[in-house]
Amino acid sequence: MKNKLREIYKLTDKLFPGISNFCKSCDTCCKTYGWLLKRETKNFLNRGFKIVKINNSIYCLDSFETNERGKRIIEKIPRCIFYKNKKCSIYKDRPLDCRFYPIKIKPKGKNLIVGLSLGCKYISSLSVSQRNKICKNIINFFIKNHEDYIVKEYLNLIYNINLISKPKRFKFLRLFEIKKPDTI
Numbered sequence: 001m002k003n004k005l006r007e008i009y010k011l012t013d014k015l016f017p018g019i020s021n022f023c024k025s026c027d028t029c030c031k032t033y034g035w036l037l038k039r040e041t042k043n044f045l046n047r048g049f050k051i052v053k054i055n056n057s058i059y060c061l062d063s064f065e066t067n068e069r070g071k072r073i074i075e076k077i078p079r080c081i082f083y084k085n086k087k088c089s090i091y092k093d094r095p096l097d098c099r100f101y102p103i104k105i106k107p108k109g110k111n112l113i114v115g116l117s118l119g120c121k122y123i124s125s126l127s128v129s130q131r132n133k134i135c136k137n138i139i140n141f142f143i144k145n146h147e148d149y150i151v152k153e154y155l156n157l158i159y160n161i162n163l164i165s166k167p168k169r170f171k172f173l174r175l176f177e178i179k180k181p182d183t184i
Contacts, residue, residue, distance in 0.1 A: 005096075139175060
């Protein structure tokens with residue numbers, strides 16, 4: 001199972017060639033709750049990081065600010081705890097949700113709209129032909145892997161997150177719509 005997750009990590013890393021050069025000078029995607037697949041939590045717990053479990057099904061890194069009584073401020077999107085010195089301190093070990101950025105997924109009924117965040121500096125820097133090639137690669141990734149249990153778990157995670165959170169507004173290039181997978 002761990003090898004399959006690594007395989008998906010490698011595939012997603014190949015979707016955006018050269019993006020890490022842009023990540024070094026950008027923090028757009030580092031304002032996040034740090035969503036984790038259930039299978040990713042053990043790795044972070046073993047490394048001593050706190051994980052928050054929401055509604056018994058959603059996991060995220062505990063990057064939350066706290067109020068004067070020590071209670072988490074859930075409504076404020078935190079800066080990721082791994083964003084240090086203007087870069088990701090765990091870039092090679094980052095969770096799948098981080099690896100998927102700038103792919104953004106929005107629910108639409110029982111479906112999910114998969115698109116590309118146009119607020120990403122990497123995406124903005126691409127020529128039309130480069131962006132079209134990346135869009136084609138994303139579509140092919142989902143065609144080839146949509147039945148994979150890790151991809152299904154991720155799509156269900158995103159769907160469930162959107163059930164409990166306010167939708168964010170961002171510029172979005174819609175690529176395709178996919179049926180929400182059955183719960184795994």
